Amino acid sequence: MPYREELPYDEGPDNTIAFLNEGYLYITNRRIRFNRDMFKTRLLGGKQVVCMAGKEAAEVFYDNEKFKRHGAAPSRVLNTLFGQKGVQTLDGKAHEQRKTMFMNFMSKARLQEISELVKEEWMKQLPKWEQQDSVVLYEEVKRVLSIAICRWTGVPINSQDIGILSEQFGDLFESAGKIGIKHIKGKSSRKSLESWMEELIKTIRTGESVVSETTPLYQIAMHRDLDGSLLSKHTAAVEVLNLLRPTVAISVYIVLSALALHDFPDEKDKLKASDEKNYKMFVQEVRRYYPFFPLVPAIVKKDFLWGGHDFKEGTLVLLDVYGNNHHPDLWENPSNFNSDRFKDWDKSPFDFIPQGGGDYITGHRCAGEWLTIEVMKTCLDIMVNKMDYTVPKQNLNMSVRRMPSVPKSGFIIQDVQRI
Numbered sequence: 001m002p003y004r005e006e007l008p009y010d011e012g013p014d015n016t017i018a019f020l021n022e023g024y025l026y027i028t029n030r031r032i033r034f035n036r037d038m039f040k041t042r043l044l045g046g047k048q049v050v051c052m053a054g055k056e057a058a059e060v061f062y063d064n065e066k067f068k069r070h071g072a073a074p075s076r077v078l079n080t081l082f083g084q085k086g087v088q089t090l091d092g093k094a095h096e097q098r099k100t101m102f103m104n105f106m107s108k109a110r111l112q113e114i115s116e117l118v119k120e121e122w123m124k125q126l127p128k129w130e131q132q133d134s135v136v137l138y139e140e141v142k143r144v145l146s147i148a149i150c151r152w153t154g155v156p157i158n159s160q161d162i163g164i165l166s167e168q169f170g171d172l173f174e175s176a177g178k179i180g181i182k183h184i185k186g187k188s189s190r191k192s193l194e195s196w197m198e199e200l201i202k203t204i205r206t207g208e209s210v211v212s213e214t215t216p217l218y219q220i221a222m223h224r225d226l227d228g229s230l231l232s233k234h235t236a237a238v239e240v241l242n243l244l245r246p247t248v249a250i251s252v253y254i255v256l257s258a259l260a261l262h263d264f265p266d267e268k269d270k271l272k273a274s275d276e277k278n279y280k281m282f283v284q285e286v287r288r289y290y291p292f293f294p295l296v297p298a299i300v301k302k303d304f305l306w307g308g309h310d311f312k313e314g315t316l317v318l319l320d321v322y323g324n325n326h327h328p329d330l331w332e333n334p335s336n337f338n339s340d341r342f343k344d345w346d347k348s349p350f351d352f353i354p355q356g357g358g359d360y361i362t363g364h365r366c367a368g369e370w371l372t373i374e375v376m377k378t379c380l381d382i383m384v385n386k387m388d389y390t391v392p393k394q395n396l397n398m399s400v401r402r403m404p405s406v407p408k409s410g411f412i413i414q415d416v417q418r419i
Ligand code: HEM
Pocket: 087, 088, 089, 099, 102, 242, 243, 244, 246, 247, 249, 250, 251, 253, 292, 293, 296, 297, 354, 355, 356, 357, 363, 364, 365, 366, 367, 368, 369, 371, 372
C-alpha cells in the first residue's frame, strides 16, 4: 500500500489577507508551525492550494509530466507583471520553441555586450551624481538599466522619455503584489508600454522602421511559432517587454547588493583586490539571502501521488522560492550573509532557486538568470572599485509585505566621487 498522509491545513475560507500581510514569510511561517514542508490552504477567493518547499519538492514541481503553467498565474499578475500569452503561460513544445528564442539571446557575446552597456550608462551618470546632494540609488539604477536594455534589445528611445519609461517599467514589477492605486497604475503602464511596442513591431514588419536583424527586437518581431505564423503583434510586444521589464528589475538586486556592502563590511573588504569568482559568490549570496520572487505557481496536469499526498488534476500548487533559499536542511545558518557558502555549492538546479529551478529550455527557469548575474557583477565592481560614496542615516528597513522588497529609502547615497 503506498504511503499516504493527510496534509496539514491552514484553516479559513480564504487566507489571502494573511498571505498579503505575511508576504514572503506566509509559507515559511506555516511550514514551521505544521513542522511539514507541504500544507493546504485557501487563497485567491477560496481556491484550494497546496504550498510546498524543499529540494525534492522543487524537483517534482519542475517535472513537466506532473505540472503545467497554462492557467496558473492569477490575472492580477498577467495584467501587470507578465502580460497575456507570453512564454510564462505556455507548455510543452510551444513553450520549448519560444523559450529557445529567448535562450538564443543569452550568448556569451551578448552577455558581455549588456555588461558593457550598463557600465557605460552608469559611468555617464557619475558626474551628475557627483554634483547632487544625494542620490536615490534605486531610482537612478532603474534609469541606467532602462537605457542599457533598450539599446541592447534594439528598442529606439529618446533621452527625454527615459524618466517616464523607467517609471513605467518599474510599475510593472512593483504592482503585481499590490492592491488599489499602485495596482491600477501597473495595469495602465502595461497597456501603454504594450501599445508603444505593438506599434514598433508593426513598423518593423512593414519595413517603416529599420532595425538591425541581429537585435532581439527584430528577432522577436519576426519570430515564427510552431505553426509557422508570426506572433500576434500583442504577443510579440509582450515578449519584448519580457526582456525589458525584468532587466530593469535587476535594479532591486543592485540596491540589495549596495545594502549588503553597507551592512556586511567584511564582505566588501573581501571583494577589494579579489577576482571574478568572489564577485560571483557575492552576487549569488545576494540572490539567496534577500527576497525577490516569493513563489512560483503551477497546476497539476494529471493525478499523482508524491510525499504521501494525492495531487489532483487542476490543483494550484505554489513552490516556496524564498523558503527554499532559506531552508535549514539546504543551507547552513541560512539567515547569515556569507558569500563563501557558494565556494562549494554543487550547482543543484533545485535548492538555490531565486529565479526558478530546473532546466532553462524545457522548463520555466528564468531566461535572464545569466544576464542578471553578469549585470549584477558589473554594477558590484563599479560600486566597489569605481566610485566612493557615503551612506547617510536613513530608513533601510525592508518590508516582508512589499514584493519585491527594497529598503524604504530606496538606498540614498551622498558624497559620490569617481575613483
Ligand atoms: C531581477 C532579476 C530576476 C528575477 C528575480 C527573475 C525571476 C524569475 C522567476 C522566478 C521566473 C519564473 C520561474 C518559474 O516559473 O519557474 C522567471 C522567468 C522568466 N524570466 Fe526572469 N528574473 C529576473 C531577471 C530576468 C531577466 C533579466 C530576463 C530577461 C532579460 C528575464 C526573463 C524571464 C523570462 C522570459 C521568464 C519566463 C521563462 C519561462 O516561462 O520559460 N528574467 N524569472
